[in-house]
Amino acid sequence: MNDTDLDALLSAPLPERDAGAFTVLLMEKIAHDQARPARILSWITVGILTLIVAAATIYGAQAMGHAASFSFAIPALLTLLTLALSYAVMQSARET
Amino acid sequence: MDDPALIARVIGKDVAAFNALARLHQSKVRGLLLRLTRGNHATADDLAQETFLEAWRGIGNFRGDSAIATWLYRIAYSRFLMHARKRKPDEQLDDWQGEAASGEGATHVRIDLERAFAKLSAPESAALTMCFALGLSNTEAAEALDMPLGTLKSHVLRGREKLKTILGDQP
Numbered sequence: 001m002n003d004t005d006l007d008a009l010l011s012a013p014l015p016e017r018d019a020g021a022f023t024v025l026l027m028e029k030i031a032h033d034q035a036r037p038a039r040i041l042s043w044i045t046v047g048i049l050t051l052i053v054a055a056a057t058i059y060g061a062q063a064m065g066h067a068a069s070f071s072f073a074i075p076a077l078l079t080l081l082t083l084a085l086s087y088a089v090m091q092s093a094r095e096t
Numbered sequence: 097m098d099d100p101a102l103i104a105r106v107i108g109k110d111v112a113a114f115n116a117l118a119r120l121h122q123s124k125v126r127g128l129l130l131r132l133t134r135g136n137h138a139t140a141d142d143l144a145q146e147t148f149l150e151a152w153r154g155i156g157n158f159r160g161d162s163a164i165a166t167w168l169y170r171i172a173y174s175r176f177l178m179h180a181r182k183r184k185p186d187e188q189l190d191d192w193q194g195e196a197a198s199g200e201g202a203t204h205v206r207i208d209l210e211r212a213f214a215k216l217s218a219p220e221s222a223a224l225t226m227c228f229a230l231g232l233s234n235t236e237a238a239e240a241l242d243m244p245l246g247t248l249k250s251h252v253l254r255g256r257e258k259l260k261t262i263l264g265d266q267p
Binding site for chain 1: 111114115118119122123124126127128130131141144145148149152153205206209224225228229230256259260263264
């Protein structure tokens, strides 16, 4: 093979590739990448909510020990609410 | 040729503009990586995805000193080098991997060329592809490959000689 033939062969453009599926996948990855700060925030929120649950549980236990007439309903309700909120945050993080 | 308005929109984190930019350049980036991975379509496309994702994240660092294509090839090549370093020895690719890689309308000459490219080192293969098939100047290719101009020219010369020998030996 001489230089001219080789140059012609090397200069031939690379085969054209279809952009369709490639760019769709790329856009999905970019959307996932963009949602990352929201996901991190969700996990931080979950952490804070877990701390609230722990505090409410401790508070409830202490109140039960100190006053026999103490109603367990309020801390229990708070705990349930917190758990429901945590679940909602996690679901939203999964969706994003 | 770069469209400054499109690039300005991409720098402003406009996803639609980046999609348009990716559509413009994906074929050549994937083609370069396909050659570097010796015909491994799956790896080449994974690396191309990583290339564009990195470009999206780092578009703020693009200063416009070079063409956007050169900048993308630079990311693609560095991604390939990272992949090559991580690859286990038994995954070493010694030959052109696939017949399917030849694509539509591929001639025997083209397939022979790709098989010959598989015998070159990565810098030789990248240098030749950039300077010939992708139409970059020597300076642009040296910049994309992050090597001095003299080194690039050596890779081009050595690669050409090897290709001539390999293709000349074939029946």
